[in-house]
Amino acid sequence: MPLVVRLTRTVRHLALILWLVAAFALAGPALAQGDPVAAATDRIAQAELDVRGVDRALDASVDDDDRRNLRGKAQGAQTATTQAVADLTEQLALVNARIAGLGTVTPGEVEAPELRAQRRTLTNMRTTLDAAIKRGRLAGVEAGQLVDEIDRSQAEQFSQKLSSKVPSPLSPTFWTIVLDQTPRDLRRVWLFLEQGGTQLQRQWRGGIPWHAMLGFALAIVLIGPVRLKAHRLMQRRLIAEAPPSRVRRSANSLWRVAVGTLCPLAGAFLFVQGLRWSGLLPQRWSGFLDGFVFATGVAGFTAAVTGAVLMRSQPSWRITPFDDETANRLRPLSWVLTVLTFTTTMIGSFEGAIGSSRSAIIATQAIEALIHLALIVATLVVLGRLRAARAAREQTTSAGISAGLSIAILLAWIAVGVAAVALVIGYIWFAWFVALMIGWTVLLGSALYLMLVATDDIATTVFVRDSRIGVTLTRALGIRGSMVDQFGLVLSGVVRLTLIILALGLLLRPFGASSDPGAVFDQLGQFAEGVKVGGVWISPGAILRGLLMLFIGLAIVRAFMRWLDQRYLPATDLDGSGRNSVSLVARYIGVALAVIWGLASLGIGVERIALLLSALSVGIGFGLQAITQNFVSGLILLAERPIKIGDLVRVGTDEGDVKRISVRSTEIELADHSTLIVPNSELITKSVLNKTLSGPLGRIQIQFSVPIESDAALVRSIVLDCFAQQEAVLAEPAPSAFIDSIIDGRILFNCFAHVASPRAAYGARSAVLLQLLPTLRERGITIGTVPQRLELVNPLSAPAPDEREMK
Numbered sequence: 127m128p129l130v131v132r133l134t135r136t137v138r139h140l141a142l143i144l145w146l147v148a149a150f151a152l153a154g155p156a157l158a159q160g161d162p163v164a165a166a167t168d169r170i171a172q173a174e175l176d177v178r179g180v181d182r183a184l185d186a187s188v189d190d191d192d193r194r195n196l197r198g199k200a201q202g203a204q205t206a207t208t209q210a211v212a213d214l215t216e217q218l219a220l221v222n223a224r225i226a227g228l229g230t231v232t233p234g235e236v237e238a239p240e241l242r243a244q245r246r247t248l249t250n251m252r253t254t255l256d257a258a259i260k261r262g263r264l265a266g267v268e269a270g271q272l273v274d275e276i277d278r279s280q281a282e283q284f285s286q287k288l289s290s291k292v293p294s295p296l297s298p299t300f301w302t303i304v305l306d307q308t309p310r311d312l313r314r315v316w317l318f319l320e321q322g323g324t325q326l327q328r329q330w331r332g333g334i335p336w337h338a339m340l341g342f343a344l345a346i347v348l349i350g351p352v353r354l355k356a357h358r359l360m361q362r363r364l365i366a367e368a369p370p371s372r373v374r375r376s377a378n379s380l381w382r383v384a385v386g387t388l389c390p391l392a393g394a395f396l397f398v399q400g401l402r403w404s405g406l407l408p409q410r411w412s413g414f415l416d417g418f419v420f421a422t423g424v425a426g427f428t429a430a431v432t433g434a435v436l437m438r439s440q441p442s443w444r445i446t447p448f449d450d451e452t453a454n455r456l457r458p459l460s461w462v463l464t465v466l467t468f469t470t471t472m473i474g475s476f477e478g479a480i481g482s483s484r485s486a487i488i489a490t491q492a493i494e495a496l497i498h499l500a501l502i503v504a505t506l507v508v509l510g511r512l513r514a515a516r517a518a519r520e521q522t523t524s525a526g527i528s529a530g531l532s533i534a535i536l537l538a539w540i541a542v543g544v545a546a547v548a549l550v551i552g553y554i555w556f557a558w559f560v561a562l563m564i565g566w567t568v569l570l571g572s573a574l575y576l577m578l579v580a581t582d583d584i585a586t587t588v589f590v591r592d593s594r595i596g597v598t599l600t601r602a603l604g605i606r607g608s609m610v611d612q613f614g615l616v617l618s619g620v621v622r623l624t625l626i627i628l629a630l631g632l633l634l635r636p637f638g639a640s641s642d643p644g645a646v647f648d649q650l651g652q653f654a655e656g657v658k659v660g661g662v663w664i665s666p667g668a669i670l671r672g673l674l675m676l677f678i679g680l681a682i683v684r685a686f687m688r689w690l691d692q693r694y695l696p697a698t699d700l701d702g703s704g705r706n707s708v709s710l711v712a713r714y715i716g717v718a719l720a721v722i723w724g725l726a727s728l729g730i731g732v733e734r735i736a737l738l739l740s741a742l743s744v745g746i747g748f749g750l751q752a753i754t755q756n757f758v759s760g761l762i763l764l765a766e767r768p769i770k771i772g773d774l775v776r777v778g779t780d781e782g783d784v785k786r787i788s789v790r791s792t793e794i795e796l797a798d799h800s801t802l803i804v805p806n807s808e809l810i811t812k813s814v815l816n817k818t819l820s821g822p823l824g825r826i827q828i829q830f831s832v833p834i835e836s837d838a839a840l841v842r843s844i845v846l847d848c849f850a851q852q853e854a855v856l857a858e859p860a861p862s863a864f865i866d867s868i869i870d871g872r873i874l875f876n877c878f879a880h881v882a883s884p885r886a887a888y889g890a891r892s893a894v895l896l897q898l899l900p901t902l903r904e905r906g907i908t909i910g911t912v913p914q915r916l917e918l919v920n921p922l923s924a925p926a927p928d929e930r931e932m933k
Contacts (some may be wrong), residue, residue, distance in 0.1 A: 153273045163217055163255065165650070166210040170262040171204040173210070177268050184275065197276045204269035206695035211262040218255040224248055253435065285553050294552045295492050307483040314480045318410070324409045341400020345393030353389040355381060357431035361443070371586045376580035379434040383576065386430025387423060410479065417475020425468035432460035435572045451515075455508050462501055463565060468582055470494055472561070495549055498561035502542055509535060517840055525567065538564060574629045576661040581625065582618045589614030611697040619689060675727040679720025687713055702771045705766040706787060750806075760805035769809060769816055774884050777804055778813035781886075817884045823856070824884035826891045828898075831910050832874040838865060838873055841907060848898045849879045854890040857882045872910065 129800035180200045188196065212232045225248050227917045230238050237245075293299040329335065360381045378418040380682050401407055407415065436453040444453070453909045473494070477487055520628065545652055548559035590596050591607030599605050690712060690814060695705040762789065763769060794802040817824070832841055842863045849861035862878035867875065880892045 134249060142222045162213050163258075165564050166213040166217075166262075167258050169206045169210040170265060173269065174208045174261070174265045176203040177265055177272065181270050184272070184279075186866075187815055188281075193280060194275055197273055200269045200276065204266050204273065207262045207266035210371075211259055211266065214255050214259045214262065218252065218259065219254060221248055221252050225252065255873060265715075268842065270372060282314070283711075288559065289380060289553075290555055291552045292488055292554055295489075295554070296550060300489075300552075304485045304489045307485045310477045311480075311483055311486045314482065318480045321408050322411055324755065326406050327771065328369035335400075335404035335406055336667065338397075338406055341397040341403075345397040348389045348393040348396070356389075362509075369587065371587055372445065375443050376576075376583040378443050379437075379445055380580050382434045383427070383430045383573065386433065387427040390426030391419065391423035393408055394419045414475050414479040417472060417479070419474065421468050421471035424471055425464050426571075427463070428467045429464045429575070430835060431569060432457075432463065432575045435458065437557060439726065446575070452512055455512060456505070459505050459508065463569075465490050466494075466501065467565070470498075488511050488554050492549065492554050495554070495558040495561040499542055499545055499549075499557075502538065502561065502564055506535060506538055506542070519768040550612065570629055570632060574625060577625050578622050580619045585618035586614045586836070587615060606699075608699050611859065612694065615689075615694045615697055619694075629636045663924040669728070672724045672728040676720055676724030683713070683716035683720055687715060704767075707767065708769050710764060710787075710789065712757050726868045752805075755807045756790045759810040760787070760791075761785055762810055763792070763806055764789070768819065769814065774817040776817070777802070777808070777812075781815075820898060822883055823859075824881045824887035824890075825879075826855070826879040826887050826894065828873065828877040828891065828894065829866070830867075831874045832902075832907055834868065834871045834873055836873065836907050840905070841873075841902070844901050844905070845875070848894050848901065849877075851897065854881050854888060854891055856882065 149829075176199055180196050180203075183192070183196055224247070228241060228248070229247055255269075293303070312526040361378060365377055368374045368377065378714055398419055398594075402412075435446050436457050437446075438453040438457045441450050441453065448456075469646060477490065482490075509876065545557040545560035548560070585594065586593055589610055591600065591610045596607065596610040599610055600607055687709065691705075691709055695708060698705070700708065738873055769775060769784055769787070769792065771787060772785050774781070775784060777794065780796060780802050781796070782794040782802060784792060785795045787803070787806075789806070792804050792807060794804060796802055828845070833839075842865075845863045846861055849855045850857075855861060856879070859880050861877070863875060863877040866874040866876040879890075879894070881887050899909065
């Protein structure tokens with residue numbers, strides 16, 4: 127019993143200690159935040175120290191890693207100052223509100239000492255806060271300038287590498303320089319290997335390195351059985367639980383990429399950690415071992431992505447539009463790419479670890495570029511043969527190959543040719559960059575394609591009106607089913623756009639360039655400065671950049687319009703005319719933004735564009751008045767929609783269906799299937815009869831007369847029965863028959879009925895008459911048209927006497 131009591135007391139003491147520690151941990155931030163002004167001021171002071179430290183560090187020579195760390199530090203200081211300024215601005219507003227609450231001192235009155243002291247204190251606080259805010263803004267501006275300076279220096283260094291030239295590898299000078307440095311490089315390699323071997327022998331004699339052996343065994347298990355078992359397990363789960371749609375294949379592809387990347391990466395990490403824990407290798411090998419882990423992860427990613435794209439052994443799980451022959455021919459080349467990726471990364475890590483000479487690095491890059499170019503040429507040749515074989519089978523030239531793939535193949539051949547020429551004339555780094563860039567672009571593009579397809583499949587499957595989530599949202603929140611479909615499409619579009627932007631940022635990341643997507647094209651090269659015209663620098667590089675930006679902008683607009691017309695608008699509740707209006711307005715806005723983007727890349731700002739438009743307004747007012755009038759009228763038609771696509775309209779004596787509305791004209795299909803093109807200004811400024819504007823119904827009108835001896839009620843019943851027996855006649859609004867009048871011994875009937883469309887009125891009226899005429903004839907009722915009376919308004923009078931005399 128005493129033991130139990132002691133244990134109970136001990137537990138209570140431990141609980142009390144833990145409670146105090148937790149209370150202190152929670153109270154610490156609260157105490158730290160008790161004075162927000164002091165905390166914000168401390169953050170500004172620390173940011174100023176960081177900015178000065180980064181500024182001093184940039185005075186010396188820094189490598190890529192140091193530059194990346196300095197940029198992160200400067201960006202962190204900028205973020206801290208922004209938040210601190212926001213906090214101080216809030217406090218300053220509170221102080222100003224308190225000063226305003228005290229009011230102004232009335233002249234001639236003596237203010238109370240307490241109020242005077244409080245006013246003085248608040249005034250001092252306002253001065254202090256204002257000074258701190260100005261310090262913070264200044265520090266933020268300096269931090270932003272340092273970030274821009276680092277980005278510019280990184281872009282300049284990248285451009286210098288691209289334009290660096292050495293003697294041609296075909297010249298004896300190149301190899302003479304390499305051979306001169308070879309003895310020193312061999313001594314470095316020997317020293318590196320000797321240090322590693324000596325450390326390995328020393329540690330091995332001390333006992334069996336169980337850590338290294340265990341790490342190696344775990345690496346083999348992860349790369350082999352665990353990876354394969356994870357693939358099979360995921361496929362069984364998807365077959366059993368996932369809906370029978372593309373989501374299965376998309377989820378399986380992403381899972382294969384994740385497992386194929388993480389298992390080799392984790393295995394290499396465990397193996398390296400085992401070596402380190404065993405102490406088998408010296409500290410100098412640390413960077414090389416880290417490079418081995420990274421190279422293994424990149425190689426695993428390459429193998430996983432290409433395997434998920436091709437799916438040679440499981441074609442039913444393939445989500446790419448490749449046939450089995452293409453997958454079988456390309457899979458061996460993908461393994462070669464995996465080996466090259468691993469080897470290239472390991473060579474770079476080894477050269478960095480031993481400190482290779484610049485000549486050895488350049489020679490290695492030349493060999494790597496040559497091998498990569500050979501692999502790219504082999505791949506293009508295989509694709510060309512597959513294309514030729516497919517064209518021969520289909521008796522066509524290029525029907526089986528999309529235009530996008532053909533353009534990509536052509537650009538690849540051009541890039542290979544440029545890289546080969548650059549390699550021959552001595553631009554080694556440029557050729558190496560282009561060769562590796564092609565492989566990295568294919569790899570990144572393949573991964574991006576898998577993620578885009580998977581994102582679209584998952585978003586449009588989960589957020590759909592028939593799914594479990596869609597039914598829940600519809601029933602619980604009262605959301606319409608179309609809104610759920612639209613949300614899924616918008617979510618898919620936003621996520622895919624984000625993935626594309628991230629992919630652009632990662633495109634040049636492995637080669638030491640900036641990962642900012644907006645700076646990608648600025649880092650591709652430095653062109654001639656050109657000439658300055660009206661405050662704008664015009665150069666070949668700026669023109670090419672502007673054309674490239676315009677092309678990319680138009681391509682983005684085209685892809686967005688395809689998504690808008692084929693995916694989003696069909697999921698809305700808009701009719702065909704509404705979709706056309708939204709599509710036209712979005713297309714013109716997108717084209718305008720693409721043009722502005724292209725002009726902005728030339729250095730032509732929006733204010734210059736506005737000035738140009740104002741100068742053109744005179745010419746538009748005189749020479750292009752009709753075109754401008756039609757354009758504005760088209761915008762009015764699209765906005766107010768007095769005429770929509772599908773409406774039955776009459777313009778003058780022509781009547782037909784509206785088939786297309788553009789910003790210049792409207793196309794109307796007439797009854798004889800000809801097309802009437804009407805300028806939009808005609809539809810706005812003149813009278814137009816729209817038979818389907820208020821509703822799509824059409825009306826039938828039948829007028830006839832019967833003798834006054836006929837049973838009017840029977841005639842009315844017969845007419846209504848004839849209307850009811852016609853399927854084209856609508857029950858609502860109900861048909862009606864009226865006695866219009868009684869003239870000259872005949873009863874005049876005026877009968878009405880409605881059909882689904884004005885286009886069906888003519889045929890339905892004929893069908894009713896074909897049934898009405900024999901029915902009335904069988905009942906002995908004669909039918910006639912509405913009688914017409916001829917009255918002589920000015921009848922001829924008898925001739926006067928003098929006229930008779932004249933005759």
